[in-house]
Amino acid sequence: xxxxxxxxxxxxxxxxxxxxxxxxxxxxxxxxxxxxxxxxxxxxxxxxxxxxxxxxxxxxxxxxxxxxxxxxxxxxxxxxxxxxxxxxxxxxxxxxxxxxxxxxxxxxxxxxxxxxxxxxxxxxxxxxxxxxxxxxxxxxxxxxxxxxxxxxxxxxxxxxxxxxxxxxxxxxxxxxxxxxxxxxxxxxxxxxxxxxxxxxxxxxxxxxxxxxxxxxxxxxxxxxxxxxxxxxxxxxxxxxxxxxxxxxxxxxxxxxxxxxxxxxxxxxxxxxxxxxxxxxxxxxxxxxxxxxxxxxxxxxxxxxxxxxxxxxxxxxxxxxxxxxxxxxxxxxxxxxxxxxxxxxxxxxxxxxxxxxxxxxxx
Numbered sequence: 001x002x003x004x005x006x007x008x009x010x011x012x013x014x015x016x017x018x019x020x021x022x023x024x025x026x027x028x029x030x031x032x033x034x035x036x037x038x039x040x041x042x043x044x045x046x047x048x049x050x051x052x053x054x055x056x057x058x059x060x061x062x063x064x065x066x067x068x069x070x071x072x073x074x075x076x077x078x079x080x081x082x083x084x085x086x087x088x089x090x091x092x093x094x095x096x097x098x099x100x101x102x103x104x105x106x107x108x109x110x111x112x113x114x115x116x117x118x119x120x121x122x123x124x125x126x127x128x129x130x131x132x133x134x135x136x137x138x139x140x141x142x143x144x145x146x147x148x149x150x151x152x153x154x155x156x157x158x159x160x161x162x163x164x165x166x167x168x169x170x171x172x173x174x175x176x177x178x179x180x181x182x183x184x185x186x187x188x189x190x191x192x193x194x195x196x197x198x199x200x201x202x203x204x205x206x207x208x209x210x211x212x213x214x215x216x217x218x219x220x221x222x223x224x225x226x227x228x229x230x231x232x233x234x235x236x237x238x239x240x241x242x243x244x245x246x247x248x249x250x251x252x253x254x255x256x257x258x259x260x261x262x263x264x265x266x267x268x269x270x271x272x273x274x275x276x277x278x279x280x281x282x283x284x285x286x287x288x289x290x291x292x293x294x295x296x297x298x299x300x301x302x303x304x305x306x307x308x309x310x311x312x313x314x315x316x317x318x319x320x321x322x323x324x325x326x327x328x329x330x331x332x333x334x335x336x337x338x339x340x341x342x343x344x345x346x347x348x349x350x351x352x353x354x355x356x357x358x359x360x361x362x
Contacts, residue, residue, distance in 0.1 A: 009037045010123065013052055015062040015074055017044040021113065025061065025090070028116035045069050050077055057085055059123050064091035075106040084133065086126040168220070176216045183209045233261050234269040235296060238276050242294055245280040252291040259298030268304045268362040271342045272296065275335055279308040279358050282331045287312025287356065308358040314350040
């Protein structure tokens with residue numbers, strides 16, 4: 001048999017110059033609401049009220065007619081302290097005009113002392129209203145924080161897009177552009193010469209350069225989105241990408257996976273593949289590693305986990321990522337930004353001489 005739960009305790013600050021009236025309120029509350037425990041604390045002047053506010057109270061019950069204090073003075077003190085404790089006026093008699101005025105000044109409700117039986121319901125209502133106000137304020141703060149994060153990510157998205165466009169532009173200019181320019185030069189040379197043998201050599205060279213241009217286009221296309229991702233899935237595309245980057249660098253590698261791969265790769269799969277490409281490129285360029293491990297986990301709700309581990313020289317994470325964006329940290333920052341923009345999170349664990357572990361969940 002389960003034990004009955006302890007009755008909830010509601011802490012009331014009673015601003016009242018008559019101790020007997022506070023006792024009457026305690027009795028009325030106990031009779032009307034026996035399932036709750038009401039803890040009443042009495043004060044009767046401004047100094048006592050201000051001192052009592054150092055504690056924690058759920059509701060303030062304030063008499064309207066007191067020689068040394070008033071609900072207006074209490075509301076002023078609450079406002080100056082930016083306190084949200086609701087105040088209920090409890091008095092023997094109050095005119096309609098006075099009741100309306102005190103409500104406009106910030107009181108949450110009023111009650112005459114001959115109707116104390118309804119006090120628990122009023123207390124319950126004003127406490128619920130305060131909780132709703134707190135929830136709305138919290139949601140407002142969360143929404144504001146989310147909006148700030150969105151603005152930051154939007155700005156970073158523009159930077160990331162420009163960075164990728166710059167990279168593609170350099171690839172086209174430095175490689176494909178120069179190759180095509182060389183082709184044009186050799187074709188013009190072949191056209192101008194009267195020597196058939198020289199013309200053939202220029203034409204053959206132009207053909208070789210054309211084949212090289214085709215390979216460069218394939219390479220650039222693969223770096224943007226490997227066709228294996230759509231044709232064979234993420235695992236096969238990852239194996240191909242790792243092999244393509246690691247083998248020329250004589251880097252031993254292992255690719256493993258767990259879970260059921262979806263039939264159609266989504267956005268997360270494309271991001272995971274780009275992360276693998278960027279991580280492998282960084283390892284080949286900077287890590288001086290001999291082995292790399294890539295692990296993929298297919299999680300619920302179409303989420304994907306990724307782990308890339310190398311046995312290289314590692315680096316000082318704070319020094320690398322703490323400063324401005326540079327050639328040294330552009331790849332790592334790009335990985336972090338790409339993951340966050342896709343709604344995921346990425347963690348990097350490393351230290352000098354201990355390799356690097358990159359973990360992402362998307």
